[in-house]
Amino acid sequence: GEDVEQSLFLSVREGDSSVINCTYTDSSSTYLYWYKQEPGAGLQLLTYIFSNMDMKQDQRLTVLLNKKDKHLSLRIADTQTGDSAIYFCAETFNQAGTALIFGKGTTLSVSS
Amino acid sequence: KAGVTQTPRYLIKTRGQQVTLSCSPISGHRSVSWYQQTPGQGLQFLFEYFSETQRNKGNFPGRFSGRQFSNSRSEMNVSTLELGDSALYLCASSWTVGNEQFFGPGTRLTVL
Numbered sequence A: 001g002e003d004v005e006q007s008l009f010l011s012v013r014e015g016d017s018s019v020i021n022c023t024y025t026d027s028s029s030t031y032l033y034w035y036k037q038e039p040g041a042g043l044q045l046l047t048y049i050f051s052n053m054d055m056k057q058d059q060r061l062t063v064l065l066n067k068k069d070k071h072l073s074l075r076i077a078d079t080q081t082g083d084s085a086i087y088f089c090a091e092t093f094n095q096a097g098t099a100l101i102f103g104k105g106t107t108l109s110v111s112s
Numbered sequence B: 001k002a003g004v005t006q007t008p009r010y011l012i013k014t015r016g017q018q019v020t021l022s023c024s025p026i027s028g029h030r031s032v033s034w035y036q037q038t039p040g041q042g043l044q045f046l047f048e049y050f051s052e053t054q055r056n057k058g059n060f061p062g063r064f065s066g067r068q069f070s071n072s073r074s075e076m077n078v079s080t081l082e083l084g085d086s087a088l089y090l091c092a093s094s095w096t097v098g099n100e101q102f103f104g105p106g107t108r109l110t111v112l
Helices: none
Strands: A004-006 A009-013 A018-024 A031-037 A043-050 A055-058 A061-066 A071-076 A085-092 A100-102 A106-111 B005-007 B010-013 B019-024 B031-038 B042-050 B053-057 B064-068 B074-078 B087-094 B107-111
Touching (some): A009 A018, A100 B031, B053 B064, B074 B087
Antiparallel strands (some): A004 A018, A031 A043, A031 A085, A055 A061, A085 A100, A085 A106, B031 B042, B031 B087, B087 B107
């Protein structure tokens, strides 16, 4: 069945780059998403990439997609303490709908 | 434009009771999805509605149900509550099926 895997923790220093990795299983996913969740809050859509793209850049965020290996990564440049949160990778459940399958989330801790 | 709103934000119930949660999507959005978030299982898809019709359903028992109204607002109901139903219930809306989803702040349900 469909599954999304992420490493659970990442710790970086302020000003460094952060790279959060994700692997997925459903090659028919049209879109792949990155969401951010801060304590006590809902999910904030950070960025997404269409499955026929290799890379997408949005200010400090860079998404890389390797369809052959079913690997997705999110790079955050110049990481700030405000970036500390849980980051979720998600793929679409199937082509018929919008339903998402999420990874367990990567907790990013940024120290000053 | 106002975001996705969910009511109530917090709810405490006892085992055996039933509960109804409400979600108002972003104005103009016609697709609403529901997710359950728990520490153990992570984020799991419950169901998706578009134009008052359920399009997808996740792997949850029949105690979990939902509906969507003509104004796109959605409700989900959980009957015969169990301790394991304690979770953050998140609603997400999108303009149509297949578009990016925007999440509300969630309803925190505690079952005693």
